[in-house]
Amino acid sequence: MYTLIQLTKSVQETIISHCMANKPKEACGFLLGSVHLTQIRVTSFVPVANASTKPENQFSMHPSDMIPVISNNTFTIVGILHSHPSAAATPSSEDLSTIWYDIPSHWIVSLQQPVIEIVAYRYTYNNHSLVQAQYHPIPIMLIGDD
Numbered sequence: 001m002y003t004l005i006q007l008t009k010s011v012q013e014t015i016i017s018h019c020m021a022n023k024p025k026e027a028c029g030f031l032l033g034s035v036h037l038t039q040i041r042v043t044s045f046v047p048v049a050n051a052s053t054k055p056e057n058q059f060s061m062h063p064s065d066m067i068p069v070i071s072n073n074t075f076t077i078v079g080i081l082h083s084h085p086s087a088a089a090t091p092s093s094e095d096l097s098t099i100w101y102d103i104p105s106h107w108i109v110s111l112q113q114p115v116i117e118i119v120a121y122r123y124t125y126n127n128h129s130l131v132q133a134q135y136h137p138i139p140i141m142l143i144g145d146d
Ligand SMILES: [Zn+2]
Pocket: 082, 083, 084, 091, 092, 095, 108
């Protein structure tokens, strides 16, 4: 179980600018990095085009955009991220029915005014049936770029 995420300020800025540029559509992508014991360190953000037919309200990734990222063994996917252009950074019921249950962290970027908010969650399941996940925020520590 992960208790802390380290996020560099430059990756934070990359995430926010990508999500803002896609407004009013939801943006999405993967966070890459490493895992040490209970800590996740994020080192980069890989945007993926939102292929949903209702991109203002949901996100989905086309396999041809997603497979090159998830099948690459030279890095570790530590999170999946999407934005809520006009809602809080709380998972929707659809978000909690994700197929991505084995990814360590699930990020939501709220662009709702007045403050942009980035929240990372750990999703837990009683089982892998159709039951929705429960969600628990993981604290994010901003660090400088080294
Ligand atoms: Zn959502």
